[in-house]
Amino acid sequence: MHEFPARYQNAYHTPDNTSNPIARLFPNLFFYPSMLATVGQASRLAKQDKLGPVEWVNSSLAIIRAFERVGVRFHFENLHAFTEQQGPCVFVGNHMSTLETFVLPALIQPYRNVTFVVKQGLLEYPFFRWIMRSRNPIAVGRSNPREDLKTVLEEGAERLARGISVVVFPQATRSETLDPAIFNSIGVKLAKRAQVPVVPLALKTNAWGMGSVIKDFGPVRPSLPVHIRFGTPLLVEGNGKAEHQHICDFISAALDEWRN
Numbered sequence: 001m002h003e004f005p006a007r008y009q010n011a012y013h014t015p016d017n018t019s020n021p022i023a024r025l026f027p028n029l030f031f032y033p034s035m036l037a038t039v040g041q042a043s044r045l046a047k048q049d050k051l052g053p054v055e056w057v058n059s060s061l062a063i064i065r066a067f068e069r070v071g072v073r074f075h076f077e078n079l080h081a082f083t084e085q086q087g088p089c090v091f092v093g094n095h096m097s098t099l100e101t102f103v104l105p106a107l108i109q110p111y112r113n114v115t116f117v118v119k120q121g122l123l124e125y126p127f128f129r130w131i132m133r134s135r136n137p138i139a140v141g142r143s144n145p146r147e148d149l150k151t152v153l154e155e156g157a158e159r160l161a162r163g164i165s166v167v168v169f170p171q172a173t174r175s176e177t178l179d180p181a182i183f184n185s186i187g188v189k190l191a192k193r194a195q196v197p198v199v200p201l202a203l204k205t206n207a208w209g210m211g212s213v214i215k216d217f218g219p220v221r222p223s224l225p226v227h228i229r230f231g232t233p234l235l236v237e238g239n240g241k242a243e244h245q246h247i248c249d250f251i252s253a254a255l256d257e258w259r260n
Contacts, residue, residue, distance in 0.1 A: 010080045014073040019222070024071035027220040034066040039128060046130035053109055056135065060106035067099075071222030072207045076107060081230040082199050083111045088165040089233055090156070090194070092187030093201030094178050094251050095169035098216045099208040099226065104167060107228070114165040117152055125216075138166065145184075152186055153193055160194040167201075176206055178252050185244040192236040200231030200247045202254035227258050 023030035042059040045051040051059075064074065082089060091108070093100070101116065108114045117138045123129050138155045140148040156166050168187040171179065191198035204227040209218035231250045234243045 010078060012074065012076040012079075014068050014075075018068045018073075019071040020069050023069050024222055027070035027072075027222050031066055031070045031220045032217075034069070035063060038062040038066070039131070043128070043130045046134040049134070051131060051134045053113065056105050056131075057109050059131075060103060060109075063102045064106055067207070067220070067226070070220055072220065073222075073225045074103075075225060075227045077227070077229040079107065079230060081232055082108070085197060085199070085233050087196065088112060088160045088163050088194075089197045089199050090160070090187050090191040091165065091167040091199045091201045091230075092191075092247050093167070093169055093203050094175070094183070094255070095171050096176060096203050097205040097208045097210070097218075099205040100169075100203050100228070103205075103226075103228070108165065108167070112165050113163060114167060115159055116167045117156070117169070136164075149186055149189070153190055156190040157194045160190075160196050166190065176204075176255070178248060178255060180248050183248055185240060188236055188240040188244045188247070191243075192240050197233035197235055198243060198247070199233050200250040202229045202231070202251045203227070204255060204258045225258075227254070229254050 020030070038059050042051055042055065045055055068074065082091070089112075091104075091114075101118075101122075105114070115135050115137050116132075117140060118132060120139045120141050122132050123137070123139055125132075136159070138152055138159070140151055142148060152168070156168075159166055168190065170186050171183045188198055204225075207221050207224040207226050209221055210216075231247070234246060236243050
């Protein structure tokens with residue numbers, strides 16, 4: 001299985017001279033055909049039940065390379081936080097764009113099996129639905145918070161018991177800031193129930209903007225770097241309030257740093 005970055009590397013920064021000068025001038029024109037071709041190929045494999053971990057990672061890597069060709073620069077930090085962690089864990093991060101769903105498999109899956117908590121609608125997207133369904137995600141409707149919590153706790157604990165890590169975005173609404181009032185503690189609750197560590201995950205992924213027609217597929221903005229930073233795994237003790245606050249502080253501090 002390919003790994004990205006290379007095994008034992010704690011950080012990755014897009015090298016200079018990675019982009020194509022012409023593609024950088026017309027990022028949407030060059031990125032979207034490449035992205036759609038990658039998704040189409042992965043979807044065909046998924047429908048044939050042939051999209052395994054290796055193929056999923058390779059498709060994620062292809063998306064990263066497509067972004068880099070049009071000038072988007074990636075900065076992945078503190079990968080050792082989870083690569084040296086034994087056993088499954090719960091990744092808890094902020095949600096900023098579609099990009100994180102496409103990119104995180106290339107970072108996490110080479111080291112541990114992983115799936116996502118996703119909105120039910122993603123399982124109905126053309127092409128993409130087959131890919132998501134093949135990864136056995138945890139789908140929530142977002143219309144009944146109590147039912148969503150039950151689903152995540154029950155299905156998440158089942159995945160974790162089978163050694164599958166889970167990525168949770170508690171702040172369902174995309175935002176370039178973190179609002180603690182709507183960043184719920186569902187990830188911490190899941191980690192406590194399953195007795196596994198929780199890993200803070202700070203994301204700045206607005207290089208892929210929201211679309212006016214299709215929200216998930218907006219303009220690509222090469223001037224905005226992508227930042228993904230993992231925090232130190234935490235074991236949840238007591239009611240988990242301290243760990244939840246730590247995650248919020250970790251993400252807020254990273255966003256403030258990247259905004260400057």
